Amino acid sequence: MSENLNKLTGFGVSIWLDDISRDRLKSGNLAALMRDQRVTGVTSNPTIFAGALSKGEAYRTQLHDLAVRKVSVDEAVRAITTFDIRWAADVLRPVYDATGGVDGRVSIEVDPRLAKDTAATIAEARALWWLVDRPNLFIKIPATLEGLPAITAAIAEGISVNVTLIFSLERYRGVMEAWLTGLEQAQAKGIPLAGIESVASFFVSRVDSEIDARLDKIGTPEALELKGKAAVANARLAYAAFEEVVNSPRWQALRAAGARPQRPLWASTGTKNPDYPDTLYVDELVTAGTVNTMPEKTLNAVADHGKISGDTIRPFYENAWNAMAALKEAGIDYDDVVRVLEDEGVDKFAVSWQELINTVQAELGKA
Template sequence: MTTPTAQLSAAGVSIWLDDLSRTRIASGNLAQLIEDRNVVGVTTNPTIFANAITDPDDTSYDAQVAELASRGVTAEEAIFEATTQDVRDALDVFRPVWERTGHVDGRVSIEVSPDLAHDTDGTVAQAKQLWEKVGRENLLVKIPATKAGLPAIEQAIAAGISVNVTLIFSIERYAEVIDAYLSGLEKAKDAGIDISAIHSVASFFVSRVDTETDKRLDAIGTDAAAALRGKAGLANARLAYELYEQTFAGDRAAALLAAGGNTQRPLWASTGVKDPSLPDTLYVTELVAKDVVNTMPEKTLEATFDHGVVVGDTITTGYEDARSVFTGLAEAGVDFADVTQVLEDEGVAKFIDSWHDLLAQVAKGLEAQA
């Protein structure tokens, strides 16, 4: 009997773990998850690295911090050294997956500094720096889908850098992200770059959409509003996949695909269920279709492995229902455009806060070693 994670993989979903630490790599746990849980990639962000580096029970960074302190590096330089080493080591663990999947999976993401979320030139410069420092073809550089991030995404792709676009909440912004990707591919192709080596995913956040929308539905307080709780996140993601299907079947994308380019796969992020009244595998089993990535916290991954029910495609048959959810939200008085803008603003702010917490903790560690 195959496991639910194996069934999920067979249905076309790439399972990525939303976590990374040096201990996870060194202990063999990451390799075990590849073997036992069908994990084929990893995503990281400042919060994940902050949790790993500042864990009092994790001594795996102590020697490197001491060595960096002896060189008098800044906290930001120390983080750059530590995180790029972790990502490089994880990419080496995933290299057989990368080769086996024709370079589609076996990917690990590393994020540009959240302080650059509204700085196009700074984002491009750091994307190039990370790409060169890590030096692995299966890397994805994470760039947020802010207004300043969109031209940075295009420029990074045009330079031959594979990109994980993060913090996407609205269909409208997703359309702009796809356009930036296609524009970048066109420029790369014109520059003579091998576009078959350029890969990208577009990280569409799910559970946070329900958290913010449900809060507004509860405030409205009607029966009609209550009936819509827990539905916006799935509806939004399903319509994002519809846009993906339509756009990459179009003439513009077809010309690039014929020249060796790759589609920009949708990635479901924020898939840990935050509402205890909802099934803990909701954002996994209800978002199944071919060529999608689902990046899961370990708790969600284990729940899926233990009791996830995978019945095949649960996206493409739900487009009309998804549209009816948005009709209902509008009739109930939910301004969904405001929901997604609030989520983007909060998402950037949370990453910046985590980044500054990490900087402070590492600075403290360097000072203690000085």
């Protein structure tokens, strides 16, 4: 087992795999990653499922059976994706049991086409929670403005939630408010708080991609010097916001009632710029009580040559504030950046979902 991965988990970071496929499950690869690479959770998204369905024969039998039954394409998509999620949840169940429900988690996303529809998102969250029927499930709800009340409603019903597509610090504070309110509503209903888990998925690499492109357009030496600094600074300040909340009397009261914190999760941690170290968004975002969900390529890179040296978040808040101030001075409109990233994130997942539907529809037509 990698010394780097041992160090990472030793500093309190949970390692989750940002990928799922039936081939990975059938081959025992996920179980091997749990054993050899310290993987303790799995995240999925529409892009991952679209990729899995587009190659290999692992889904052939189920697709044939669904076609023979003449199910709708939407029903077929949910049958296929929830089958994989249940399987992964069962593989991860020993970790869930060993950690008291903190890890051993697998996430499935509501239909991204519903991201701007609060009522439909709530209904979809309930349906997926019932359909998968595993205690170590997370329902992924996007952190759109319309998603915030859906997060509250789901948590208030005892549904564990992975809040996804968080880019801005302001929106992250809104996510934490939605989570706290959901816990308070659950408590009022008599639902045990200890059984409700949540993570908040703060996206990392896409922030650098968007801001670096803007810095290139500005083109001054001062602007170019700031490339590659925004994403880590943004994530570090998100953790500072998290610390403010968990030190509040409001949270302490919920904690005393059995609630557990909504852990920050670093998502989109594979570097997209080849000029940057391929372990950048792992090495620079280490602190206790967080999750880093990695593509397998990034996981292997960290295992091989990651630079895990201790807490790289909490000692660097001032550096992060300075970096964000310098970006503003250089002409970067942070509010516009995060708005663009959220809109693009929702659109990309909706496109991937449509690709998934098209792939399933084509396969159903072959039977």
